Amino acid sequence: MTKIELTVDGERVSDDVEPRTLLVQYLREQLGKTGTVIGCDTSNCGACTVHLDGRSVKSCNVLAVQADGHEVTTIEGLAATAGHDGELHPVQAAFHECHALQCGFCTPGMIMQSVDLLNDNPNPTEQEIRLGLEGNLCRCTGYHNIVRAVQYAAGQTTSPAGEPAETVSGGVS
Amino acid sequence: MTATAEPQAPEHEIGRDRRRKEDQRLITGRTRWTDNIAMPGMLHLAMVRSPFAHAKIVGIDTEAAKSAPNVVSVVTGKDVADVQGSLPNAWPITPDQVAPPHPPVAVDRVTFAGEIVAVVVARSAAEARDAAELVDVDYEELPAALDLKEAAEDKVLAHPDLGTNKSAFWRFDSAEAGTGGDVDEAIAKARDGGIVIEREYRQQRLIPAFMEPRSVVVDPTGEQITMWSATQIPHILRFLLAAVLGISESKIRVIAPDVGGGFGGKLQTTPEEFITMVLARQLGKPVKYTETRSESLMSAHHGRDQWQRLTLAADKDGTVTGLKIDLLADLGSYVALVGGGVPVLGAFMFNAIYKFPAYRFDCQTVLTNKTWTDAYRGAGRPEATFGIERLMDELAAEVGVDPLEIREKNWIKHEEFPFTTIAGMEYDSGNYEEATAKARALFGYDDLRAEQAKRRESGDPVQLGIGVSTFTEMCGLAPSRVLGQLNYGAGGWEHAEVRMLPTGKVEVVTGSSAHGQGHETAWSQIVADRLGVPFEDVEVLHGDTQISPRGLDTYGSRSLVVGGEALVKAADKVIEKAKPIAAHLLEASVDDIEFAGGRLSVKGTDKGVALTEVALASFAAHNLPDGAEPGLDSTATYDPVGFSFPHGTHLCAAEVDTETGAVRLRKYVAVDDVGNIVNPLIVAGQVHGGLVQGIA
Numbered sequence: 001m002t003k004i005e006l007t008v009d010g011e012r013v014s015d016d017v018e019p020r021t022l023l024v025q026y027l028r029e030q031l032g033k034t035g036t037v038i039g040c041d042t043s044n045c046g047a048c049t050v051h052l053d054g055r056s057v058k059s060c061n062v063l064a065v066q067a068d069g070h071e072v073t074t075i076e077g078l079a080a081t082a083g084h085d086g087e088l089h090p091v092q093a094a095f096h097e098c099h100a101l102q103c104g105f106c107t108p109g110m111i112m113q114s115v116d117l118l119n120d121n122p123n124p125t126e127q128e129i130r131l132g133l134e135g136n137l138c139r140c141t142g143y144h145n146i147v148r149a150v151q152y153a154a155g156q157t158t159s160p161a162g163e164p165a166e167t168v169s170g171g172v173s
Numbered sequence: 174m175t176a177t178a179e180p181q182a183p184e185h186e187i188g189r190d191r192r193r194k195e196d197q198r199l200i201t202g203r204t205r206w207t208d209n210i211a212m213p214g215m216l217h218l219a220m221v222r223s224p225f226a227h228a229k230i231v232g233i234d235t236e237a238a239k240s241a242p243n244v245v246s247v248v249t250g251k252d253v254a255d256v257q258g259s260l261p262n263a264w265p266i267t268p269d270q271v272a273p274p275h276p277p278v279a280v281d282r283v284t285f286a287g288e289i290v291a292v293v294v295a296r297s298a299a300e301a302r303d304a305a306e307l308v309d310v311d312y313e314e315l316p317a318a319l320d321l322k323e324a325a326e327d328k329v330l331a332h333p334d335l336g337t338n339k340s341a342f343w344r345f346d347s348a349e350a351g352t353g354g355d356v357d358e359a360i361a362k363a364r365d366g367g368i369v370i371e372r373e374y375r376q377q378r379l380i381p382a383f384m385e386p387r388s389v390v391v392d393p394t395g396e397q398i399t400m401w402s403a404t405q406i407p408h409i410l411r412f413l414l415a416a417v418l419g420i421s422e423s424k425i426r427v428i429a430p431d432v433g434g435g436f437g438g439k440l441q442t443t444p445e446e447f448i449t450m451v452l453a454r455q456l457g458k459p460v461k462y463t464e465t466r467s468e469s470l471m472s473a474h475h476g477r478d479q480w481q482r483l484t485l486a487a488d489k490d491g492t493v494t495g496l497k498i499d500l501l502a503d504l505g506s507y508v509a510l511v512g513g514g515v516p517v518l519g520a521f522m523f524n525a526i527y528k529f530p531a532y533r534f535d536c537q538t539v540l541t542n543k544t545w546t547d548a549y550r551g552a553g554r555p556e557a558t559f560g561i562e563r564l565m566d567e568l569a570a571e572v573g574v575d576p577l578e579i580r581e582k583n584w585i586k587h588e589e590f591p592f593t594t595i596a597g598m599e600y601d602s603g604n605y606e607e608a609t610a611k612a613r614a615l616f617g618y619d620d621l622r623a624e625q626a627k628r629r630e631s632g633d634p635v636q637l638g639i640g641v642s643t644f645t646e647m648c649g650l651a652p653s654r655v656l657g658q659l660n661y662g663a664g665g666w667e668h669a670e671v672r673m674l675p676t677g678k679v680e681v682v683t684g685s686s687a688h689g690q691g692h693e694t695a696w697s698q699i700v701a702d703r704l705g706v707p708f709e710d711v712e713v714l715h716g717d718t719q720i721s722p723r724g725l726d727t728y729g730s731r732s733l734v735v736g737g738e739a740l741v742k743a744a745d746k747v748i749e750k751a752k753p754i755a756a757h758l759l760e761a762s763v764d765d766i767e768f769a770g771g772r773l774s775v776k777g778t779d780k781g782v783a784l785t786e787v788a789l790a791s792f793a794a795h796n797l798p799d800g801a802e803p804g805l806d807s808t809a810t811y812d813p814v815g816f817s818f819p820h821g822t823h824l825c826a827a828e829v830d831t832e833t834g835a836v837r838l839r840k841y842v843a844v845d846d847v848g849n850i851v852n853p854l855i856v857a858g859q860v861h862g863g864l865v866q867g868i869a
Contacts, residue, residue: 018299020299025299028209029211033202034202034204034206034208034209035201035202035203035204036202037204037206037208037385037433038208038386039384039385039386039466040386040465040466041465041466041467042466042467044466045384045466047384074202075200075201075202076201076202076203079201088200088201092200092201095196095200096192096193096196096197096200097192099192099193099854099855099857099858101196101199101200102434102689102690102691102858102859102862103383103384103385103432103433103434103688103689104195104196104198104199104200104204104431104433104689105206105383105384105385105433105434106384107199107200108202111200137384138384139382139383139384139434139436139862139866140384140434140689140858140862141858141861141862141865142861142862142863142864142865142866143865144861144865145858145861
């Protein structure tokens with residue numbers, strides 16, 4: 001066991017962990033931060049993305065001991081850490097507004113990665129958004145509304161749902 | 174109660190782009206995935222899985238694993254052979270279907286790579302996995318039936334004791350069924366001066382790949398055994414756990430909490446669920462198993478996997494005269510929950526939107542030593558669309574006309590609905606002309622065809638390909654009688670409950686449960702409209718057999734079409750139940766009470782009472798009419814009379830660099846007629862997701 005001390009979602013925590021414990025296991029199993037999820041075992045899917053000292057990392061690809069002395073932010077502490085206590089972070093709000101999630105399993109990682117992307121590049125092109133999110137997989141949305149949500153959070157679109165859907169209530173028959 | 178309150182005028186909810194209620198917990202991480210569940214003393218499972226497609230289990234040495242730290246037990250198939258049962262097959266499509274027994278843990282033979290051969294129980298998941306690596310299994314490898322066509326010829330047997338790989342043969346013939354002519358005659362006639370197109374297509378195997386790996390927790394303490402599972406089918410699972418394991422159904426509670434995607438992949442009763450249940454009962458403690466992604470890819474059921482031999486007959490001008498389908502469908506090594514019937518759904522869809530006068534559909538399901546197959550998006554029906562739409566392209570090329578023209582020549586015209594197809598389905602409605610015209614216009618079809626011709630003519634290294642597809646799909650599964658005729662093990666109804674709470678809030682219980690489809694939002698919109706209550710005041714409950722005791726779950730595009738109808742009926746019953754109480758409170762005749770905008774009013778007067786006030790009065794029960802039952806709630810079960818047949822036209826332009834082979838998707842247009850839309854934002858999102866799964 002190795003002792004680690006770190007800040008998670010603004011709170012100081014100190015624990016003994018096995019050296020092999022992954023950061024995501026520590027977050028979920030020891031701290032109960034189950035908002036961060038595990039979608040794969042090959043660091044492909046990005047569902048477990050959190051921030052380590054403000055930069056996105058796949059928490060299945062970081063050992064808990066590597067977070068010793070650092071600051072971790074998860075989806076659960078994102079809003080408060082960014083000064084939006086009691087509200088949604090603008091990227092969370094954008095995902096809701098643009099219907100950028102369906103089952104929601106990839107969403108915590110997708111939001112954390114989007115925040116990192118916008119911190120780096122506050123006004124990304126669509127292509128830059130797609131490239132910036134390529135390490136995060138979603139199986140429900142086809143990514144279309146996720147890209148829109150990032151554009152919306154960046155203030156690039158004023159119409160939250162994008163253009164009106166080409167749908168006719170009542171059908172055409 | 175007041176007679177002077179302003180009538181409520183709620184906005185029309187159906188058809189609104191409501192942002193989803195369920196988002197709040199999902200975007201803030203306040204979710205309840207099965208793997209989040211932790212209980213005092215909970216034990217964890219790790220599976221030892223076969224690396225071989227087909228092998229005899231000669232011996233299993235569990236000693237090292239048993240003595241590893243914090244290991245509670247190591248269980249082999251032999252240890253549980255008498256109690257683990259055989260996984261259910263709910264859709265034996267023929268009475269003589271050949272299906273091997275399916276033990277959750279293999280006993281003496283493994284029949285696909287990924288099959289469970291032993292289970293380690295330990296105090297932590299990490300310790301269970303460590304110990305699983307210490308289990309030493311001695312295999313004697315056997316020849317494996319891997320190729321579908323060879324398997325169909327019984328060259329190598331997937332299950333030698335069955336004597337054959339052929340599971341079931343199923344035929345629909347229009348001449349026998351009386352829905353049309355003889356297909357052999359039609360083909361013979363077309364060979365003499367008409368057009369015959371014979372093709373063989375491969376419909377490749379795929380993996381549903383929901384984002385949330387499957388997870389199951391069983392708590393055997395208390396009066397009822399509770400199972401949480403990342404499943405699409407909590408009700409069906411409960412029934413089958415009881416039936417297979419011999420536990421009283423009333424002693425089992427199944428909960429599907431937040432479920433991270435399914436796409437048909439979680440329409441299954443799994444070996445993992447069954448063995449977790451068996452071991453939790455044996456050990457008397459809560460037990461959890463969560464698969465890794467690698468395990469999921471190997472052992473959660475796959476989809477598709479067919480060879481399609483197709484023969485289309487037509488007159489010289491391209492009018493279709495016959496269609497013969499000969500399918501080989503790969504079941505994998507076991508007949509899954511509904512996997513035996515999935516390819517047979519194609520029988521009703523290969524004829525698609527076209528008017529074939531003669532038709533035959535033959536399907537041979539085949540056992541192989543591969544992962545079992547079952548439902549995935551559309552299940553049997555998109556496979557048919559793939560086949561017939563490629564044939565129509567071939568026919569267009571043969572006749573020398575545009576692919577859309579050959580389709581229009583043969584499809585059912587708008588004015589011909591309702592139309593009974595050669596496969597015996599009654600299509601209630603459709604307008605293929607309008608959908609296609611709209612798709613053409615959005616796509617800029619003529620301009621892209623002109624550009625395509627120009628690029629071909631000039632020998633441009635970047636060529637333009639244009640893909641065309643129409644479709645219809647039998648959705649809203651399903652009329653129970655039809656399912657009975659197809660030998661399906663259950664009905665197709667759905668159930669709903671509407672409860673007016675004394676505070677005016679509304680609780681809605683639905684028998685189908687969402688894993689991304691937005692039930693909580695769409696159901697709230699329906700109830701808000703029907704009862705004239707605010708959208709925000711409706712709470713939708715689902716996915717727990719104790720809260721939602723009746724239901725047939727989520728698959729086959731059924732939740733809204735069938736479950737939504739049950740919901741409307743339950744809401745209407747609430748209004749009917751409220752009327753005599755309102756009449757009593759308003760001192761009027763019940764015949765004079767009318768309901769609109771959330772209020773029950775006396776016709777022709779300004780006297781009225783809000784439905785929410787009736788709910789409170791009904792709860793208090795101080796002043797109800799004689800014989801009235803306190804409480805304002807109702808249930809309804811709806812069994813659909815027919816399928817629903819959404820349809821659409823999709824057009825795709827792709828640029829192909831002939832020098833590098835690079836393909837770039839240039840434009841994709843999808844026009845889908847899905848009927849009445851409750852929430853356009855959700856519908857568009859579903860279409861986006863379906864398209865990208867198809868394109869990817």
